[in-house]
Amino acid sequence: MSNLIDQNTQLQKQLNVANKQYYDDLLVYVRLHSMNKNEQQTEEMLLSILQDILEAQQNGMSAQDYFGKEPQPIADDLIKQLPTDWRQMLRLTLLAFFSYLTVILIMDYLEAFFHQNTLQQLDVGKYLFCSLIAGGSVFFILWLTGRTYGEKAKWQHLLMIAVIFALNIVLFISIHTPFILNVSRWQVFLVAVFLIGINYFLSRDAG
Template identity: 30%
Template sequence: MKTSEMIEANNQLRVQLNTKNKNFYENILVYIRIEGLTRDENKMEVQLLNILQDIIDAQNDGLTAEEYFGKNPKELADEILLAMPSNIWEGVKLALYIVAAYIGSSFLPSLMTAGTPLDVGALVLCGIYSIISVIVVLKYVASTIYTANRKMKNKYAKIFVLWFTISLLFAPLFIIKTFVHTPIQISLDGWIGIIVIIITLIIGLVFFFRQKDKTFGWPVVIFLAGAGIMGIVTRIPAYGNSLLHTKNGRYLVAGITTILFILFCLFNIIAARKLAKQTK
């Protein structure tokens, strides 16, 4: 069975679990998937599916997951991970995916206005830093699965700590983009820039529509599509000069950028609420 098929089967079978068993299993699932990012994904999903089936069988026999597996699920998860040696290629793929995701999400906003060269060096530096940040955040999330409830009872305190941690980690991205300037810069003005933006939009849309779950993809697509269209318009001489070199034009660009950002935030909130309803 393919990895994607196992993940889909896992999602369907979890519906059979009662609330207590579902919480027990989903903690194991999240912990193993995060800590097992450098393990063989197929083997990992096989193990997760086996555990799920065992819990369903135990539930049908009147046993809880805790009674069947014991009161220390973290030990079970760690034993499974130890049985699967790390795969260097999986780590490389993860790193490349993070860099590509960051550059992909930052490329079009960087081309939103003509006349500013694209700093490829700074973009790559941000991508490399993103690898470190994402891994740190994921490790933090994994570490809190079985310890957060003991150390911190107040849910608002947990949210604040997580927000503060993520803010500290991602603040350097803003600093790098604002203050770091490398000699690796390219100019993408005029028709060359327009062609690059159109190709990027097409690739992004193809990738987006190939995804099964588009819940959190729509806000990103709308924002990047808006940034791409703005980048095209500012590169057309008939419009670009008035938008970039007049006071009213700059206000209009700033206003459109602000609206795009607000829409991005609103659609993310809607997507989060939709996901929460589906989870319930």
């Protein structure tokens, strides 16, 4: 997978300014709309499109002339041809969940460390619930970004993202559950290391 992305990056350097802008728009749009698609095939498709644009460029034809004025219609058609990959979707969902869980656990660990507390209270219910909400928020923001990509009125979308972010913070601060564990700092440290390992495993190059 990384080889495809590296090859794509190198070939993009051969694009002229207009074609580079066109392909950048198409690239971002496709990646935002193909989270539930096979990643390997998505990158192969993007590389193939890039090679077509370069070939057209060598023949004196722009990307707009070759694919059409707007990249979105051709991108939509190509995305529909990609097979749905539920394993990819599950991997991204788990990655969002465990990433947030790892961050808040490390933050609590550091707070207890600097306060020199030997025991730390972990609100397990709070962590799990907030991680689920945060994971859902990430996917909603990505979906929203994909739906509104290229539109001029972006401040409304930025405001909505800011509101979602603020709500997640308020939720984490205010919510409490009875599912609390008293653990030592070393136990929290080991759990954090374990979660970091899970995140690394989930984020590894699938190719």
